[in-house]
Amino acid sequence: MKILFYCFSGTGNTRRVCENLAAALQEEGQETALFPIGTGDLPPMPGKDDLIVIGYPVHAFNAPAPVLRFLKTLPQREKTPCFLVRTSGEPLRFNHASGILPKRILRRRGYEVKGEFHYVMPYNIIFRHSEGMAARMDRTMKCRIGDDARSIASGKGELYHNGPVRRLVSFTLRIEHPAMKGIGRHFKTSADCIGCGACEKSCPLGNIRMENGRPVFGKNCAGCMSCSFRCPKDALRLGILNGWRVNGNYSFDAVPASDEEVCRYCRKSYLKYFHRYES
Ligand SMILES: Cc1cc2nc3c(=O)[nH]c(=O)nc-3n(C[C@H](O)[C@H](O)[C@H](O)COP(=O)(O)O)c2cc1C
Ligand code: SF4
Ligand code: SF4
Numbered sequence: 001m002k003i004l005f006y007c008f009s010g011t012g013n014t015r016r017v018c019e020n021l022a023a024a025l026q027e028e029g030q031e032t033a034l035f036p037i038g039t040g041d042l043p044p045m046p047g048k049d050d051l052i053v054i055g056y057p058v059h060a061f062n063a064p065a066p067v068l069r070f071l072k073t074l075p076q077r078e079k080t081p082c083f084l085v086r087t088s089g090e091p092l093r094f095n096h097a098s099g100i101l102p103k104r105i106l107r108r109r110g111y112e113v114k115g116e117f118h119y120v121m122p123y124n125i126i127f128r129h130s131e132g133m134a135a136r137m138d139r140t141m142k143c144r145i146g147d148d149a150r151s152i153a154s155g156k157g158e159l160y161h162n163g164p165v166r167r168l169v170s171f172t173l174r175i176e177h178p179a180m181k182g183i184g185r186h187f188k189t190s191a192d193c194i195g196c197g198a199c200e201k202s203c204p205l206g207n208i209r210m211e212n213g214r215p216v217f218g219k220n221c222a223g224c225m226s227c228s229f230r231c232p233k234d235a236l237r238l239g240i241l242n243g244w245r246v247n248g249n250y251s252f253d254a255v256p257a258s259d260e261e262v263c264r265y266c267r268k269s270y271l272k273y274f275h276r277y278e279s
Helices: 013-027 065-071 093-108 131-154 164-173 176-185 198-202 226-230 239-244 267-277
Strands: 002-007 031-036 051-057 080-088 111-120 208-211 214-217
Touching (some): 013 080, 013 131, 051 065, 051 093, 065 093, 131 267, 176 239, 198 208, 198 226
Parallel strands (some): 002 031, 002 051, 080 111
């Protein structure tokens, strides 16, 4: 049995978690492979005896559209075990609703969803977490990774139930999928743009092309924020999302925030999450 990770990640958080899980599984003697979900050729499909892990960031209490599209390309299978690994900026339970559609698609294709893992990682939209918060999230992720990897290897995990309110909110916010295509087309650059092309290279969907030294945006944006996050000059202007842009990689190297330094927004939920998993 091979454990195949299929991962969509805009700004690297989900990829970081999946890479850590894959490394922990390898230490347990498992064979793993990690494939990005995005543009280009479809990654190799799972064999009959493989186990699959789908990684994605929560976008507006949903899985991003490219992830849903990818799941629909998976071959029909009988009882192939499958896990979801998601990351989100907040520890709110509403984020579990992002598993509703992936689970439905996977089950229709014959996969057996065995468990869901939800990691809190720093925000890449709305506001920037402090470096200390990012480091504490990263440390917490590493504390739990061994248990989660063993859970995947044994084919057993926890599944989250979503009641009618979460279902309704998630369904309503799915408007984000078509909306981002329009919003993303109107991303612009400020005078600070140096034409370096980092945005073009960073787009997981190949939605950016450089023309006359400036990025031009196509109609396949999934709102992953990678282009704006990775621009060395913070030169992208994101239309109605502009006030929510977050720029610059998190280093994860800072001293992890103490309980007193945990941000005031959703403070109780962050503390609960950290205390649950920190060893
Ligand atoms: C368009 C968009 C919507 C988001 N919506 C949510 C959300 O509903 N809940 C949440 O907790 N975080 C949300 N986030 C934050 C990301 O889920 C979080 O930063 C994630 O770790 C990013 O993963 P990535 O680096 O792999 O792309 C959103 C981010 C983006 C770009
Ligand atoms: S990454 Fe920023 S500076 Fe570089 S081309 Fe894109 S918008 Fe311009
Ligand atoms: S254009 Fe920017 S926000 Fe849209 S998918 Fe590409 S990198 Fe992500």
